[in-house]
Amino acid sequence: MTKITCPQFVELEKDLINEFVACFQENVEEIEQTVQGLEHDVSPEQINELFRSMHSLKGNCRMVFLDPMVDVIHELEEIVSEMRNGELPYQPMFGVFFMSIIGYVETLIGQLSSDQEADGDLQQSLLKVIQKVREATPGNVNKVIDEALDTLMAGPASEVAETSAPSGMPSHFLLGRDDDIEFFRFLSRQIDQLSIYRKDRTSKELELCDEVNRELGMIVDPSQLEVAVLLHDLGMAFIPPTLMNKNSEDLSREEQKILSAHVATSAQILYRMSRWHEAANIILHHHEAYDGSGYPYNLSGEDIPVGSRILALCDAFFDITSEREDRSYKKSLFEAVRHVNSCNGTLFDPACVEAFNMAVRNLYISKS
Numbered sequence: 001m002t003k004i005t006c007p008q009f010v011e012l013e014k015d016l017i018n019e020f021v022a023c024f025q026e027n028v029e030e031i032e033q034t035v036q037g038l039e040h041d042v043s044p045e046q047i048n049e050l051f052r053s054m055h056s057l058k059g060n061c062r063m064v065f066l067d068p069m070v071d072v073i074h075e076l077e078e079i080v081s082e083m084r085n086g087e088l089p090y091q092p093m094f095g096v097f098f099m100s101i102i103g104y105v106e107t108l109i110g111q112l113s114s115d116q117e118a119d120g121d122l123q124q125s126l127l128k129v130i131q132k133v134r135e136a137t138p139g140n141v142n143k144v145i146d147e148a149l150d151t152l153m154a155g156p157a158s159e160v161a162e163t164s165a166p167s168g169m170p171s172h173f174l175l176g177r178d179d180d181i182e183f184f185r186f187l188s189r190q191i192d193q194l195s196i197y198r199k200d201r202t203s204k205e206l207e208l209c210d211e212v213n214r215e216l217g218m219i220v221d222p223s224q225l226e227v228a229v230l231l232h233d234l235g236m237a238f239i240p241p242t243l244m245n246k247n248s249e250d251l252s253r254e255e256q257k258i259l260s261a262h263v264a265t266s267a268q269i270l271y272r273m274s275r276w277h278e279a280a281n282i283i284l285h286h287h288e289a290y291d292g293s294g295y296p297y298n299l300s301g302e303d304i305p306v307g308s309r310i311l312a313l314c315d316a317f318f319d320i321t322s323e324r325e326d327r328s329y330k331k332s333l334f335e336a337v338r339h340v341n342s343c344n345g346t347l348f349d350p351a352c353v354e355a356f357n358m359a360v361r362n363l364y365i366s367k368s
Contacts, residue, residue: 002120004108008065010116017113020064024109027057028102029240035095036238036258036265042090050098051080057102066112068123069105075130076101082134093142096268097133099238100149101126125152146272180273181227188230191237201318205229208314208356211363215355220307221278228282228307231270232315235262260295263287282307286315289347301349309349313340313356316347333364 009017030053038046058073076098082088104126111118129148136144188202206229213220239262243255251259263284270280285299285308292300294312320336337360344353 002124003117004068004120004123005117006065006067006112010112012064017064020060021109021113023060024057024106027053027060028106031057031102032099032238033240033243033258035099036261037254038090038095039092039261039264040257044084047080047083047090051077051084054080054098066109068118068120069108072101072105072123072126072130075127075134079130079134089138091138091141092264092268093145096265097145097149100152101130104152122152149272180276181223181230184227184230187234191233201322202230202233205314205318208317208359208363209310211359212310212314212352212355215358216306216310216351220282220310224276224278224282225307225310227270227276227279228286228311229314231266231279232283232286232311233262233266234269235265238262238265260287263296278305278307281305282311284308286311288312290349291346294347304349306349306352309352310355313343313348313352316340316343317356317360333360 012020031050034046034050034053038050054073054077058070058077061067061069061073079088079094083090104122108118108123129151133141133144133148192199192201206226209225209229210222213222213225239259243251243258246255263286267280267284270276270283282305284296285304288294288297288299288304288308289312290301290304290309292298317336317340320339321333337357340348340356341353344350348356
């Protein structure tokens with residue numbers, strides 16, 4: 001495996017590197033927020049903001065002698081430049097692509113910080129896939145992006161033994177093994193680490209969803225339900241912490257739209273994989289309400305996938321019993337159950353509520 005080194009970067013004082021990393025993270029958050037905004041409003045102002053943030057990211061890398069990263073980000077910047085000039089229409093998959101490439105750049109920077117060298121083959125692969133995306137026609141760009149991201153995830157066969165994974169990720173997740181669920185479990189653990197209020201949240205939620213599904217006669221494919229539970233909040237990782245930590249009543253209408261877009265972001269990632277389309281549908285609609293008052297499409301009753309109806313009430317249950325900055329205390333089990341039952345027929349499917357009550361009894365009451 002080819003290695004790249006940036007000696008002037010690794011020789012910088014630790015405080016300066018830490019300051020750069022903090023600025024880099026701020027730039028990434030700005031790009032994430034703009035990408036979220038572009039899902040609702042593909043305006044010249046939003047594209048200009050994306051270009052400005054991308055340019056700032058590149059400039060900060062150049063300032064600390066990270067020339068290989070500058071080369072990669074410059075190619076992304078050129079794509080946005082074409083959008084600014086009206087040569088290339090923005091499509092949602094570009095947002096997924098931009099954030100994926102930047103994630104790999106972060107990985108390379110982390111390797112340089114910890115090991116004083118980074119994966120040169122990965123850096124070259126990034127440049128190659130960006131070039132392929134730049135050469136794609138507007139009607140073919142989604143397919144090209146799909147193939148590009150699959151190529152990066154799989155990695156060249158010759159790199160199997162040596163490819164470095166992002167910090168904390170088992171190395172086989174970059175080797176193209178058909179073990180999606182293990183990878184999704186890894187991602188869910190990372191999501192839970194985003195907040196002190198999410199400790200073990202996903203595994204507990206999965207247990208409850210599975211039990212509700214059993215009470216309903218295994219009406220949903222267990223694997224599809226598991227993947228939906230594991231990844232339903234993945235889109236939250238693309239929302240700036242400043243927005244995540246705001247009290248719900250303080251959110252502007254535009255901020256509420258950005259938060260609501262997390263379901264589409266999570267679902268889009270799974271729609272790229274044909275075997276997980278059912279899980280993607282569950283995620284996309286798990287904020288719909290039984291009476292039609294939810295989002296994103298105001299579906300109601302039986303039009304909402306049953307997996308979404310299960311996930312909706314289990315998600316609400318754990319949201320109620322979790323301490324958060326906008327909640328003064330942690331509600332008890334029975335208060336949370338009472339809340340779910342009070343929304344029977346409005347937010348939640350009556351059949352699912354009945355199964356939920358039995359699941360809570362099985363999991364939490366009979367074992368206590």
